């Protein structure tokens with residue numbers, strides 16, 4: 001038998017001519033009927049048995065072929081259905097997006113189309129009217145503008161992107177010093193979320209938001225990361241500068257959607273880093289860009305007023321220019337907890353050294369307390385981290401396996417020397433001027 005798989009994507013099974021059974025002639029040569037009856041019958045039975053076997057074989061083959069053909073048929077039917085659906089998609093006209101303004105008593109709907117004008121239209125029967133309410137986004141038929149579907153509320157991709165899905169690896173143990181501040185942050189954020197009844201019993205509202213402020217590199221962003229790591233709440237993080245948008249009203253919309261998401265995913269913590277990007281004092285705006293930033297700030301203020309302090313949404317913001325912030329932001333009821341993150345004191349500096357040398361291989365002579373003293377009052381956490389990295393670089397350059405005290409000292413001289421040198425240069429420039 002030849003079963004030919006035809007070429008091409010269909011892969012159909014074809015039955016060839018050979019598959020039609022033709023019996024071979026009975027071998028009667030040399031047999032005389034009547035005389036050799038017995039031999040004749042034996043031959044005939046043998047022949048019939050052979051033929052029977054052949055037929056059975058053929059039946060089996062045809063059954064296989066039938067099954068293959070049936071599979072092919074089903075596959076093609078599916079393909080046709082898929083192609084028809086695709087064709088349908090290509091042929092169907094685009095739908096217009098509109099926003100429901102009002103639902104009339106007779107079941108019709110007043111809506112605003114995305115192009116501007118308002119219309120009164122019918123609603124298709126298959127749309128669930130109970131689900132539809134004013135403000136919803138709906139899709140409209142092009143000709144009659146009747147409502148054919150309710151669309152999900154839209155959120156800006158930037159807002160989706162702000163949610164921290166994978167929690168950062170920074171823990172509270174990675175934060176050196178600033179223990180009192182950390183405690184206060186945890187109280188203001190975690191306590192109202194975990195034990196709201198405490199506040200209810202005493203009858204006070206927990207703070208809605210906290211503002212971390214302090215010099216650059218003191219660990220404000222680090223703390224927020226640690227809070228995100230330890231909380232079970234949704235953590236939403238974005239930089240203030242991301243809220244500054246090009247078009248009028250865009251920034252305000254982003255703030256609105258951000259709070260919308262925070263509420264929908266409550267309990268949640270909203271962290272706005274570098275708040276000064278939008279929080280700078282109002283009333284001095286001169287350009288339209290400044291005014292747009294102000295609108296964004298006002299939306300933020302009104303959103304903060306809008307949600308209940310006992311709710312499950314908390315805001316943390318960070319800035320290193322608290323003096324620049326609009327006083328409306330820092331008044332009670334908004335960011336009413338101002339937490340200063342100062343430069344680390346001697347003890348904290350030693351702790352931060354310990355944290356950053358934890359994973360380094362350091363020589364026995366390294367004395368962290370002395371290093372903490374040597375870096376000086378002015379060093380921040382970020383400086384200390386840089387000192388450790390630089391010391392490691394010195395060791396690598398000399399192909400040593402561990403970092404010695406001398407490396408650290410050299411590194412401090414280099415980095416702090418740069419700092420002092422920079423200041424001196426500034427001085428020189430001003431002297432010239």
Ligand SMILES: Nc1ncnc2c1ncn2[C@@H]1O[C@H](COP(=O)(O)OP(=O)(O)OP(=O)(O)O)[C@@H](O)[C@H]1O
Nearest residue numbers: 175176216217218219220221222320352381382385
């Ligand atoms: N208290 C600290 N303990 C441990 N590491 C710290 C500490 N403070 C700062 N660092 C180190 O310095 C780095 C920078 O700190 P961070 O980004 O938190 O500064 P920041 O306060 O947010 O600064 P900016 O105001 O410029 O945004 C951190 O990644 C961390 O490695």
Ligand SMILES: [Mg+2]
Nearest residue numbers: 220221273318
């Ligand atoms: Mg920061």
